[in-house]
Amino acid sequence: MITLYRALSILFNLIEVLILVRIIFSFLRIGPYNPIGRIVYELTEPILSPARELIYRLGIDTGMFDFSPIVAVLILRLILRVIRAILF
Known part of the structure; x- marks a missing residue:
């Protein structure tokens, strides 16, 4: 159970970092047509x-x-807390 929670925690942290990168890219005007921008866009858009x-x-x-x-980061953190409460 601890391993599952750690894996989910790492996944959620990675998603949060990608969301932050997407925010930075929007300020730098790096759009989804840039190869790196496309990867970040495709990974964060479902969230x-x-x-x-x-x-x-x-x-x-x-x-x-x-x-x-x-809102997405808050929801991700809420989901992680609920999972933590269920598992522990």
């Missing part, structure tokens, strides 16, 4: 798209800012 949809369905107007990375 960010549901977060973006959640924000939209809640009717939250964020203007020109995209808060989906923050």
Whole structure:
């Protein structure tokens, strides 16, 4: 059980780092057409798209800012805490 939790924790941390890299890439104007940008985009979009949809369905107007990375990281951490509570 400890190994499973550690593996999930490492996976979630990796996803969080990729989300941070995607945020940095957006500031540097590195889009999904760059080879590295495409890899980061394809790995993070399945996580960010549901977060973006959640924000939209809640009717939250964020203007020109995209808060989906923050929501996605919070959801990932919540899921990890629930898994930790179940396993331990």
